[in-house]
Amino acid sequence: MKIAMLAAEYPPKWGGIGVHAFNLSNALANDGHEVHVITRKEKDKPPAQxxxxxxxxxxxxKVPLWFILSYGKNALKKVEELSNEKFDVLHQHSPLIALKREWYDKINLPLVSTMHGTWYMERKSLEKEPLSALGVNDLAIRFFSRKFEKYEKLAIERSNKVITISNHCVMELEKFYSARREIELVPNGVDTTMFVPPTEEERHILRKKIIEKYKLPENAKMILYVGRFAGRKGIIYLVQSLAMLRKRYPNAFLIMMGKYGRYISKLEAEGNHLGVRNAMLFSIGLPMKELLEHYKACDVFALPSTYEGQGIVLLEAMSSGLPCVATNVGGIPDMFDGKNGLLVPLGDVQALSESIEKLITDEDYWYKVSKASRDTAVCKYDWSIIAKRVLDVYKKAIM
Structure with a gap:
């Protein structure tokens, strides 16, 4: 099959949609299909594929939020330029693309739209955050995303098939956009050959390396967060839970990996207020080698988000055999069955602290959760499995 894929976010522009589109394209190509990805022009080159x-x-x-219109218009022009390729299907990744009603009229291919979330929920998750803590992209979402909700509804109405990534996203589309059509549920996947558990020897070596990097004590218990430094990620609850945890376990440390964001100053202020700033470590940037090493060496992965369509970083941690603690919101519960990770109520700092404590103090339990996490990733979320499910949706759209 020959597929035209519209993805505004794509490596070297990493992000949830970018990671998804990149891995889906690779998996489809490895299965013998041809994928033409149409994405935004960036200075850096994409990795090998x-x-x-x-x-x-x-x-x-290059204007926050408004870029999705200019990208959508130019992406469709590119599809027209490539008409000699005779694509079988056109696949767009929403909400980072906006197509006007008249533009849809020019599409003469079966159209599949993957809805990775909604602007409504993105905006809702930012409403309680002080403006001073929001970056330029979050400010744009906070004040202007209502203008773009109509494009999500159009995508649903004009697509032959609609995919979304979690049961929660299905409910969002039905509630906010009155989506009365059948919605295909196909979650994010993970590269289980890249994100792998370490051997005992490798874990020992990497732990020593990271402990030396951050100048931590040898018996340090390392809690890992990976993602954007933004209010909706709930990192403030993680800092507060760290303060509770260190009253009993002063060897607990929080390592946060991600691109620099203004929200870091709020986290630092909270850490100073609670007396745990020295136990908070920031690793700015996300080099893949370092990311893989942290997944293998740390003791717990925590994602206390206020909203997640699903949460790709959770899949990466699970595939690496790193036990997870996450909030029971959005699409996160779809991935957990009570044995492969721990869920806590949103904003419940004590439950978050107690769940982390259970994993760092009970070695047998840690190993059980670690194995169950890896098994879940391999059996349910490997990209080869997910790509076959997407391919089935393509076939339905073409019929």
Missing amino acids: PKGVKIHTVDWL
């Missing part, structure tokens, strides 16, 4: 993946870039207006 299979021969079956071809990258086409387009110009875009």
